[in-house]
Amino acid sequence: DTGVSQDPRHKITKRGQNVTFRCDPISEHNRLYWYRQTLGQGPEFLTYFQNEAQLEKSRLLSDRFSAERPKGSFSTLEIQRTEQGDSAMYLCASSPLWPGAIRGKGTQYFGPGTRLTVL
Amino acid sequence: TQLLEQSPQFLSIQEGENLTVYCNSSSVFSSLQWYRQEPGEGPVLLVTVVTGGEVKKLKRLTFQFGDARKDSSLHITAAQPGDTGLYLCAGMDSNYQLIWGAGTKLIIKP
Numbered sequence: 001d002t003g004v005s006q007d008p009r010h011k012i013t014k015r016g017q018n019v020t021f022r023c024d025p026i027s028e029h030n031r032l033y034w035y036r037q038t039l040g041q042g043p044e045f046l047t048y049f050q051n052e053a054q055l056e057k058s059r060l061l062s063d064r065f066s067a068e069r070p071k072g073s074f075s076t077l078e079i080q081r082t083e084q085g086d087s088a089m090y091l092c093a094s095s096p097l098w099p100g101a102i103r104g105k106g107t108q109y110f111g112p113g114t115r116l117t118v119l
Numbered sequence: 120t121q122l123l124e125q126s127p128q129f130l131s132i133q134e135g136e137n138l139t140v141y142c143n144s145s146s147v148f149s150s151l152q153w154y155r156q157e158p159g160e161g162p163v164l165l166v167t168v169v170t171g172g173e174v175k176k177l178k179r180l181t182f183q184f185g186d187a188r189k190d191s192s193l194h195i196t197a198a199q200p201g202d203t204g205l206y207l208c209a210g211m212d213s214n215y216q217l218i219w220g221a222g223t224k225l226i227i228k229p
Contacts, residue, residue, distance in 0.1 A: 004161075006161075031215070040205070040222065040224060041221065041222065042207055042209075042219035042220060042221050042222050043162070043207075043217075043219055045216070045217075048216075056216075089159075091161050091162070093161075095215065097215060105150075105215070106149075106150070106211055106215035107150070107152060107164065107167050107211075108152070108164075108209075108217060109164060110154075110161035110162045110163070110164075111161050112160055112161045113159075113160065113161045115159065
């Protein structure tokens with residue numbers, strides 16, 4: 001396994017269109033996170049899954065955003081009716097939360113991101 | 120609300136100089152991660168520190184976790200142009216969520 005992968009790497013869309021991004025985490029990592037990042041800033045938390053359950057969503061997350069992780073493996077993030085303010089880098093990360101892990105438990109490993117530009 | 124203050128926000132120095140980046144909080148973290156990010160890419164994990172007072176070295180980079188696990192520093196010795204990037208610290212809370220610093224944009228001039 002080579003790490004977290006995201007697809008597509010770049011997406012340009014017109015305002016009002018829907019977009020969907022995919023994240024494939026590191027195998028057997030049971031937690032998966034979505035973040036949004038604007039230029040020069042730290043990542044902003046959007047939501048996370050433990051296995052297939054979505055456990056938390058940021059209060060800043062608009063109803064236009066929805067995420068799924070149907071089989072506890074890959075995840076998708078959909079943005080409906082995109083707005084120019086949605087333009088950002090969307091990052092996915094995964095982490096192991098095995099009960100026996102001590103050092104490094106919960107450490108997040110990031111994918112390369114999807115750069116979204118809304119025209 | 121947990122906060123992690125990272126400083127400086129921007130640093131531009133000459134090749135060969137030393138530098139230190141700081142992350143400070145009033146909250147205790149179970150661990151703290153340092154990441155480096157290049158434009159158009161995701162953050163790449165550099166190190167995880169877990170124990171209070173822990174010091175880890177990665178070539179010319181030295182990471183330290185404060186005794187009380189509330190703060191951390193990253194020291195780079197003899198900086199090189201290849202060290203240029205955005206450095207991010209992130210503290211892990213009791214639910215394994217990351218609390219992020221704002222990042223330090225580092226430019227090393229040849």
